Amino acid sequence: MDAEALARIQFGLTAAFHYIFPPISIGLGVILVLLEAAYLKTKDRTWELATKFWVKIFAIVFAVGVATGIVMEFQFGTNWSVYSRFVGDIFGSALAAEGIFAFFLESGFLAILVFGWNRVSPKVHFLSTIMVMLGSHFSAIWIIVANSWQQTPSAYKIVGEGVLRRAEITDFWGLVFNPSSMDRLVHTVVGAWATGAFFVLSVSAYYLLKKRHTDVATASLRVGIPFALVASLLQPLTGHSSVAGVAKNQPAKLAAFEGHYDSTKPMDLVLFGWTNPDTKQTTALKIPGMASWLLYQDARRPVTGLDKFPKEDQPPVAWVFQTYHLMVGSGMLMILLAALAAFRFRTGKLPDCTLLLKALVVSVALPHIANQMGWMSAELGRQPWIVYGLLRTSQGLSKVVSAPMVLTSLVLFTVIYLMLFALFLFLLDRKIKEGPTLEMSSKRSDRGLI
Amino acid sequence: MNYPFDLQTVWFLLVGVLLTGYAILDGFDLGIGTVYLLAKGDKNRRTLLNAIGPVWDGNEVWLITGGGALFAAFPHVYATVFSGFYLPFVLLLFGLIFRAIAIEFRSKLESPRWRNAWDVSFSVASVLIALLAGVALGNMIVGVPLNAEMEYTGTFFTLLNPYSLLVGVTTVALFTMHGSIYAVLKTEGELQEQARKWVFGSIIFFALCYVLTTMATLLFFPHMAEKFRTQPILLAVPMLNVLALFNIPREIYRRNETMAFLSSCVAVATLMALFGIGLYPNLVLSNPNPEYSLTIRNASSSDASLTIMLTIAILGMPFVLAYTSAIYWVFRGKVNTEALHY
Numbered sequence: 196m197d198a199e200a201l202a203r204i205q206f207g208l209t210a211a212f213h214y215i216f217p218p219i220s221i222g223l224g225v226i227l228v229l230l231e232a233a234y235l236k237t238k239d240r241t242w243e244l245a246t247k248f249w250v251k252i253f254a255i256v257f258a259v260g261v262a263t264g265i266v267m268e269f270q271f272g273t274n275w276s277v278y279s280r281f282v283g284d285i286f287g288s289a290l291a292a293e294g295i296f297a298f299f300l301e302s303g304f305l306a307i308l309v310f311g312w313n314r315v316s317p318k319v320h321f322l323s324t325i326m327v328m329l330g331s332h333f334s335a336i337w338i339i340v341a342n343s344w345q346q347t348p349s350a351y352k353i354v355g356e357g358v359l360r361r362a363e364i365t366d367f368w369g370l371v372f373n374p375s376s377m378d379r380l381v382h383t384v385v386g387a388w389a390t391g392a393f394f395v396l397s398v399s400a401y402y403l404l405k406k407r408h409t410d411v412a413t414a415s416l417r418v419g420i421p422f423a424l425v426a427s428l429l430q431p432l433t434g435h436s437s438v439a440g441v442a443k444n445q446p447a448k449l450a451a452f453e454g455h456y457d458s459t460k461p462m463d464l465v466l467f468g469w470t471n472p473d474t475k476q477t478t479a480l481k482i483p484g485m486a487s488w489l490l491y492q493d494a495r496r497p498v499t500g501l502d503k504f505p506k507e508d509q510p511p512v513a514w515v516f517q518t519y520h521l522m523v524g525s526g527m528l529m530i531l532l533a534a535l536a537a538f539r540f541r542t543g544k545l546p547d548c549t550l551l552l553k554a555l556v557v558s559v560a561l562p563h564i565a566n567q568m569g570w571m572s573a574e575l576g577r578q579p580w581i582v583y584g585l586l587r588t589s590q591g592l593s594k595v596v597s598a599p600m601v602l603t604s605l606v607l608f609t610v611i612y613l614m615l616f617a618l619f620l621f622l623l624d625r626k627i628k629e630g631p632t633l634e635m636s637s638k639r640s641d642r643g644l645i
Numbered sequence: 646m647n648y649p650f651d652l653q654t655v656w657f658l659l660v661g662v663l664l665t666g667y668a669i670l671d672g673f674d675l676g677i678g679t680v681y682l683l684a685k686g687d688k689n690r691r692t693l694l695n696a697i698g699p700v701w702d703g704n705e706v707w708l709i710t711g712g713g714a715l716f717a718a719f720p721h722v723y724a725t726v727f728s729g730f731y732l733p734f735v736l737l738l739f740g741l742i743f744r745a746i747a748i749e750f751r752s753k754l755e756s757p758r759w760r761n762a763w764d765v766s767f768s769v770a771s772v773l774i775a776l777l778a779g780v781a782l783g784n785m786i787v788g789v790p791l792n793a794e795m796e797y798t799g800t801f802f803t804l805l806n807p808y809s810l811l812v813g814v815t816t817v818a819l820f821t822m823h824g825s826i827y828a829v830l831k832t833e834g835e836l837q838e839q840a841r842k843w844v845f846g847s848i849i850f851f852a853l854c855y856v857l858t859t860m861a862t863l864l865f866f867p868h869m870a871e872k873f874r875t876q877p878i879l880l881a882v883p884m885l886n887v888l889a890l891f892n893i894p895r896e897i898y899r900r901n902e903t904m905a906f907l908s909s910c911v912a913v914a915t916l917m918a919l920f921g922i923g924l925y926p927n928l929v930l931s932n933p934n935p936e937y938s939l940t941i942r943n944a945s946s947s948d949a950s951l952t953i954m955l956t957i958a959i960l961g962m963p964f965v966l967a968y969t970s971a972i973y974w975v976f977r978g979k980v981n982t983e984a985l986h987y
Contacts, residue, residue, distance in 0.1 A: 254749075261705070262741070264709075269734055272727025279720055279723055280724045282720075284947050284950045288953045290713040290714075290716055294714065295958060296961055299710070307972060307975060354947070358794045363946075363949065363950065594796050595797055600731050604735045607735065611739065615746060
């Protein structure tokens with residue numbers, strides 16, 4: 196394999212692995228705020244125990260998120276230096292904003308969230324929880340702004356020649372509100388909420404199945420189930436406005452989503468199936484014209500197909516097609532499960548529904564599948580461009596880096612990430628088996644929080 | 646030579662401030678890592694980890710932000726250095742990840758073998774990070790081979806020249822001293838007595854490295870000292886540096902740990918300032934072919950971009966400084982294993 200393929204694999208692997216953690220932090224952060232608010236309002240010990248238990252879990256997730264996030268930042272420079280030179284002037288503002296408004300906020304107040312129970316008043320602690328939650332959201336904002344600029348560049352001018360050729364920013368707010376940033380931000384953040392919510396649902400369902408810590412599990416579900424339901428119901432809506440943006444700004448990506456090859460025909464909505472870009476055939480269970488109708492309220496309106504794009508400007512169609520539908524499918528399952536759980540929980544019958552509880556335990560994987568597949572379809576759909584229409588991925592690679600060097604770091608990162616993941620699961624498992632314990636009650640709460 | 650306070654210079658200073666902040670803050674917790682294995686017994690080790698427990702994560706954010714600021718303000722430096730110093734940076738990432746894992750995970754199991762393994766990882770990673778950071782700084786002074794395309798043309802071994810290695814060892818020594826003082830500040834009783842010995846040992850070690858590095862710099866890299874001849878007022882920086890260093894043993898002897906630690910912070914900051922003054926206005930010196938050097942002029946982002954970022958920094962930094970100080974205030978005072986975080 197050449198350096199480009201290896202560097203892409205490395206980026207994909209490290210980004211996918213990193214992205215297990217931030218969405219949990221974002222979603223769990225909101226749940227922590229809700230749980231602690233309930234505790235402050237009622238002074239009920241169950242809420243306190245639930246908050247402290249989830250704070251412990253949050254700390255583990257956060258630590259692994261930071262450790263894996265560092266790699267992401269360095270990697271742009273190591274493997275993609277030409278790209279870094281090209282986008283540096285644009286990304287500068289977003290990175291500066293992320294550093295100053297998000298990183299310091301999140302990591303600083305995390306110390307109080309985790310270690311500060313007995314050092315500050317309950318109100319200050321609650322404020323810190325809110326700050327950590329806001330910090331993780333702010334972080335998402337600036338990363339999505341930068342990433343969306345790669346999808347739909349705006350507010351820039353191209354300056355210079357050769358190695359000095361780069362995009363320069365012309366308007367900060369034009370960068371922040373580039374054509375895809377807000378749609379993609381909302382879709383990503385709501386996806387993260389669902390990730391945190393299903394995480395809480397899964398662990399709580401496990402406790403109900405084992406008939407342990409049922410009070411804390413029930414308290415967590417009281418917050419987690421409505422949150423999961425709201426988030427998963429919002430996702431088709433936010434996803435729809437994202438797709439509408441893709442239709443306008445990245446027609447090749449949209450065509451790949453639905454395996455649509457013929458620009459004279461309306462676009463069908465595929466439920467599942469497969470597509471072959473060589474024969475230009477999509478064999479699938481689909482609703483004819485439905486995508487055209489969803490986008491333009493006209494089921495017979497033709498939509499740009501892949502025939503409008505020469506082969507070298509097309510994304511890897513089959514990948515984009517499959518990942519996109521896996522995302523949508525997982526999202527639908529999430530709605531179904533959240534609705535069932537909400538219904539059973541309201542009638543108080545959830546603890547007896549063993550099958551549903553078991554399904555909820557496993558459901559922790561669903562939002563992760565949706566996140567990973569969604570990102571893959573978004574980023575693979577952008578190919579062959581690293582910055583859409585401006586810079587090809589093959590041009591973004593570092594000039595001085597050879598395939599053996601990338602391979603070395605790829606192997607090393609894979610090994611260390613596997614170790615990290617094994618450790619993460621092991622520790623999570625221990626914390627969950629240990630559960631919310633008496634040790635966490637008010638007087639001795641400083642102990643063993645991590 | 647006059648110093649026009651243009652945008653590029655301001656960003657040179659700001660990136661410098663962020664990296665100095667990182668050196669001061671992560672410096673002491675990396676330093677705790679280098680002396681860590683000298684602390685005997687699980688209780689003492691946990692106490693040391695508890696001393697840095699609430700803050701190390703935040704400290705590392707200074708590196709991430711410093712790296713981000715470098716990318717943002719001087720994208721060509723970021724691109725050239727990170728792709729050119731490929732293997733050292735991969736190693737640095739390793740160090741950082743391993744260290745994070747070790748701190749968070751060591752106390753999760755009772756097994757002495759488990760704990761020992763993580764203790765060693767934590768210590769080795771801390772030394773490695775400090776060493777690599779120092780070697781990188783050393784190479785900035787020596788200069789690295791660049792071509793007209795701003796690309797690094799050397800190899801991994803080009804970076805391992807004797808002078809840069811010396812700067813690397815000096816950095817380890819500096820952080821060891823800095824961390825030992827922090828240990829004295831944050832502990833009591835028998836462990837504190839032990840930490841006082843580390844301070845005196847590491848000061849001697851650092852003093853040796855310091856003299857050697859200074860001599861080598863003046864002999865082989867006189868460009869680093871040039872500005873002090875033309876702008877004698879700048880000599881205040883090395884003088885402050887020496888005063889701060891001499892003040893450390895004095896304050897330790899008088900058991901005034903807070904002042905000792907502050908002196909150590911001043912020492913780290915002034916060393917970084919000396920480095921910055923020597924380097925300015927270059928960022929990556931090209932050696933040979935100095936005409937290919939990356940400077941604050943040819944490697945920076947556009948003025949428009951630098952202005953936006955400066956606005957963001959001016960709006961945000963007061964808050965960051967306010968709440969960061971408040972958080973340190975919350976966690977002031979001695980630590981022990983009463984609150985068993987680790």
